[in-house]
Amino acid sequence: MDPGEGDFEAFVAARGPRLLRVAWLLTGDAHLAEDLLQSALAKVWPKWPRIAGDRPEAYVRTVLVHLHASWWRRRWRGELPYGEVPDAAGTADPYAHVDLEQSLAAAVRALPVRQRAVVVLRYFEDLSVEDTAATLGCSPGTVKSQSARALSALRAALPASVAGGERHG
Amino acid sequence: MGEPSAEDERELRILLERTVPRLPAPEGLLGRVRERARRTRRRRRTAAAAAVAVTGLAVAGTVLPGLLREIPEPVPPAASASAVPGPPALEVPAPAGTAWQAPRAGSGVRFEHVAGVTLRLPEHWQALEVPDDGRLKVAARGFVSSQRLTPYGLPCPVKSPKSCVPVAALGPDDALLTLAPLAMDGLEKKIEWPPVLYGSDSPSAACRAIRGTREYSGLLGGTPAPYTAVSLTLCVRGDAPGTVEDVSAMVSGADFGKGTVTAPTHTPTTAEHPPNEK
CATH class of the missing domain: 1.10.10.10 (Winged helix-like DNA-binding domain superfamily/Winged helix DNA-binding domain)
Incomplete structure (x- = not known):
């Protein structure tokens, strides 16, 4: 088990559902939201021992938002803009x-x-x-x-x- | 535009809280996160190894000529003549006095100077190769592109990467794949199968020089001795939808003349890969 992995698991269990809702609001799609959260957590996990003690949620949220912006830029989101609401x-x-x-x-x-x-x-x-x-x-x-x-x-x-x-x- | 009122903001908060669904926790999330992180780590190591290898080769070609001389000429696959009978060369214009060559083409396009690798190009793509010129001004390279390839200015000065590729500037959504044979110990551990192209939003100077906006790199294994791998560098301009997938499929189907190249059953090459058209 990597250092701090127990804390990471606890963090995901506690904050994962809320972060998933954030991801849903960013992507508008449940599957994309799951993928976005997964990608963000995968980026954070290797750095967890360093960030665990210093507002980890803010860090994860920042990664989530920036990752979504980069998906948007690369048009990897596979979504089509709605013509109308x-x-x-x-x-x-x-x-x-x-x-x-x-x-x-x-x-x-x-x-x-x-x-x-x-x-x-x-x-x-x-x-x-x-x-x-x-x-x-x-x-x-x-x-x-x-x-x-x-x-x-x-x-x-x-x-x-x-x-x-x-x-x- | 004025600031939103506190009431508007409060209402939006309530609306969002009420309507954003409470999604069920994804099953196996932690396992997938760990696997993804490990994969990313492996990719970075391989990409770094490929970059080091390519840089090393370039330095060796300019600073340490003796090293390159020790790399023997690629051994032509024994089966090539019979496996790919009478393949016509691609009709790519080669200016007099240069060492540019069109790879031999059969059911695939064979790069004699890039460890003898044979690739099946995506439709309408072009290929070109340049051998080691023996004076160590140019290291052997193979080029595959979705746009017209124009050989020029050999031997090219290494300090000017723009003149070292047969493309002056990539068009929108076009791509250039550069293949270079490597003969370095320790690469075997970095090679993955099928080959993986690792992307970067910070393309190299050489890629930026031809207007590339994204660069991918990887290693192709299965090379005959004395080579240990072929480095793959894909420079892409724009989104180029489907290009990375096409190139991945192409290099996954690479063949080094070990008897798996079959004789062409139809007239290939120039019809499939017109040299001077996009």
Whole structure:
């Protein structure tokens, strides 16, 4: 067993599910999300003894986001951009949650890759502007402007039923 | 554009938390992570070995001529004449006074000076080889490309990698594979089968000089003595979809004339691999 492997296993068990959701939000696809997380963890594992004691989750998150950006650049993601966001169903629809999930996934996926990362880090992972900037390697001002653009795009893309009543959970 | 309101941000957080699915934990995740990390480690070692080998060969060709002289001429496969009867050479223009040669072509394209390797080229690809010129200005090399190959300027100065390949600039999605015979101890341990091409987003100066944006390297084993491997360096411009797969398939089917090359059953070479067309 490599040094620190027990800790690594514990980390994956504890934080893996959350990181998988982050990966899903970045990729919009369960299989790609799994592959992305696997790739990120494979990059982290050999360095684990060095990073285990110093905010390992932040490190893994950074690898995840940058790896996704590099996939995007190389177009290895094999996904096609949605021409338009699928219709969201009304709240009475028994599949409303599924539709909402699809609408949100499509709307987030339609964002430019940097804005998508900002949304994931700031609004799903709940990082501060400064931590988001550090993760992405950009300035806090860039994070703020990208956040504003992303929110505006999401507001325009998500159907009224979601943007209105549904959003108030 | 103004900053988003706190209320908008709060609503988005809630929406994301509610809608992002809680995916089941992937089975065997840790095992796959470990395997992937080990594979990456192996790739890096092999890529490093290939890079060292190629650099060593280049240095030997310029600084230590005696070393290269000790590498015997490649032994032509005994079965080549009968296995590939009367193969016509590819009609690649070779300027007078240069040592450029078109590899012999049969059911595959044979590189006499690159450990005698025979490759089956992807459709419309071209091949060219240059032998060791005996004056050690040029080490033996084989070239395979998806675009037109134009021999020029031999012997080429090693310090100017751009002039050492028969391509001035790769077109979008084009690729150039360079093959070089190696005779160095210790390479056997680094060779994988089937050969693996390890990619890098930081191409070498030689690759960048022909507008390559990504470079792959690997080692091809199974060479006849005295060679220990053939180094493979693939320079690609752009995404070149399917190119790496095509080249991987091509080198996986490499043959060193040990009796597995079959006689052509149809007129090959120039029809399959037109020399002057892309």
